[in-house]
Amino acid sequence: MENKEVIMGIALEKFTWKIETFSKFSTKRLSSKAFKLGGYRWKIVLYPMGENGKNFSLQVKIADFMPAYGWKIFAYFRVSLINQFHTKNSIAKETQQKFNGGNKSWNSPSFIPLNEFYDPSQGYLVNDTCIIEAQIATSKDIAFNILDNVELNEPEHLGMAPLSPTSTHESRDDVSETEVQLLHHEHQGIGPSDETPSPKQVQFVPSAPPMYPNLSNEHEEVFLTPLAELVDFKSLEPEESAFIPLWEEVCSCHPSLVENQRKRSSRFILWAFLALGQVLHFLKTKKIRDMGEDETKHLKVLWDELQSFGFDLTWLEPHVQSALGAKAYLERAHEVKNLRAKVATLDIEMRKLKAKLAVEEIDLEVTRRHLAKAENGFEERDMDVVLGYGIP
Structure with missing residues (x-):
C-alpha cells in the first residue's frame, strides 16, 4: 500500500503495480504479488x-484464505491502467462488488483492445513497461451507498455519496434482486461488450452477485454445465429446497462438483x-455444542454415504x-x-x-506488645513458696 485518496467521502487505499519488461511474459496469466488494502x-x-x-x-481477487461459505465482504474499488504520457487519459473502471464464498474475484474481460494497449504511441505500454493501480475500500457487513443517478460517461458524477456505508443493498443475496439488477444493466446498456470506453473516460461497472458458473480462476474459456x-x-421436497443455496455456493467455488456428475x-x-x-x-446449522454422540454418529453416516458418489471432497473433508x-x-x-x-x-x-x-498476625503482634508492656518491671515469683511471716 502506498497512500490513501478520499473520493466522495470514502478513503481508498492504493496499490501500484509496475510491470517492467512486459514483453518477456509469454504466459497466458500474470499475477501481482499479494497486497493488503482495506x-x-x-x-x-x-x-x-x-x-x-x-x-x-484484468481480474481483482481476494488472496486471503477464506472459508467456503459463511462470510461476505463489500468492496468498492477503482482499477486503472495508467497512461504514462497523459495521466488524464488513463483508463479506470470503478465498481462495487460483493465477495463471498461463491464470488472471490471481479473480472474485466474487455479492459482495452490489445492493439491499442500494445501501441507505444497510446501511452499504456511505454519502454516495455505498464502501470496498474488498484484503489480499494471495504465494508464487512453493509454495502456502500452508490449514487443511483450515476452518469457512466461523466467522471465527476462517479463514486459514492459522502455518507457512511448503508444497508440499503443488503438484499443483494436474493436471486430476484439479482435478476432485477441484470435487467437494469441491460436497459442502461451495461454488460459484456467488445467495445472499450474512450481512454478519457472512467467507466462505472455495477456488479451483481454472479450466477453459476464462476470462471474467475481460469482465463481459458470453459463452458460448465x-x-x-x-x-x-x-x-x-420442501425440506430439500433448503439445499439449493448451499449447492450453488459450493459449486461456484468448486465447479468440479457439477462436472464430475455430468455424465x-x-x-x-x-x-x-x-x-x-x-x-x-x-x-x-449445527454448532459445536450440539455435537453429542448421536449427532457425531449421524454425521459419520452422512459423510460415508457422500464419499461413495465420486465427488472431489478434499476441500470439505477438514x-x-x-x-x-x-x-x-x-x-x-x-x-x-x-x-x-x-x-x-x-x-x-x-x-x-x-x-x-493476616488478621491473626496483626492480633499476635498487638498481643506481643501488650505482653512486653506488662512484663516491664514484673518480677517472676515461685508460686509454690510459702507466704510466711518473716521468721525462719
Whole structure:
C-alpha cells in the first residue's frame, strides 16, 4: 500500500503495480504479488495474451484464505491502467462488488483492445513497461451507498455519496434482486461488450452477485454445465429446497462438483447432490455444542454415504473431520471447565485463609506488645513458696 485518496467521502487505499519488461511474459496469466488494502490481501491478475486475442483483460481477487461459505465482504474499488504520457487519459473502471464464498474475484474481460494497449504511441505500454493501480475500500457487513443517478460517461458524477456505508443493498443475496439488477444493466446498456470506453473516460461497472458458473480462476474459456440443468429443483421436497443455496455456493467455488456428475444418470445425480446437501446443511446449522454422540454418529453416516458418489471432497473433508472430533473436544472442554471452576474455588478459599492469617498476625503482634508492656518491671515469683511471716 502506498497512500490513501478520499473520493466522495470514502478513503481508498492504493496499490501500484509496475510491470517492467512486459514483453518477456509469454504466459497466458500474470499475477501481482499479494497486497493488503482495506484489511484484506488482494491480487491483480492480467492476461498478456488478452481475451480471445482481442482485449486486454484484468481480474481483482481476494488472496486471503477464506472459508467456503459463511462470510461476505463489500468492496468498492477503482482499477486503472495508467497512461504514462497523459495521466488524464488513463483508463479506470470503478465498481462495487460483493465477495463471498461463491464470488472471490471481479473480472474485466474487455479492459482495452490489445492493439491499442500494445501501441507505444497510446501511452499504456511505454519502454516495455505498464502501470496498474488498484484503489480499494471495504465494508464487512453493509454495502456502500452508490449514487443511483450515476452518469457512466461523466467522471465527476462517479463514486459514492459522502455518507457512511448503508444497508440499503443488503438484499443483494436474493436471486430476484439479482435478476432485477441484470435487467437494469441491460436497459442502461451495461454488460459484456467488445467495445472499450474512450481512454478519457472512467467507466462505472455495477456488479451483481454472479450466477453459476464462476470462471474467475481460469482465463481459458470453459463452458460448465449449470447446476439447474442437472438437478430439477422443482422436484425437490420442501425440506430439500433448503439445499439449493448451499449447492450453488459450493459449486461456484468448486465447479468440479457439477462436472464430475455430468455424465451420470439423473437419478444418481439427484441422490449425489441430496447427499451433499445433507452434509452441507448439517455443517451449516449445527454448532459445536450440539455435537453429542448421536449427532457425531449421524454425521459419520452422512459423510460415508457422500464419499461413495465420486465427488472431489478434499476441500470439505477438514471441516467434516473437525466436526467429527467435536465430541472429544466437548469432553475435554468439560473437564477443563470443571478444573478451572475447582481452581477458582480453591483460590477463593486460599485468599480467605490468607486474609484471616493476616488478621491473626496483626492480633499476635498487638498481643506481643501488650505482653512486653506488662512484663516491664514484673518480677517472676515461685508460686509454690510459702507466704510466711518473716521468721525462719
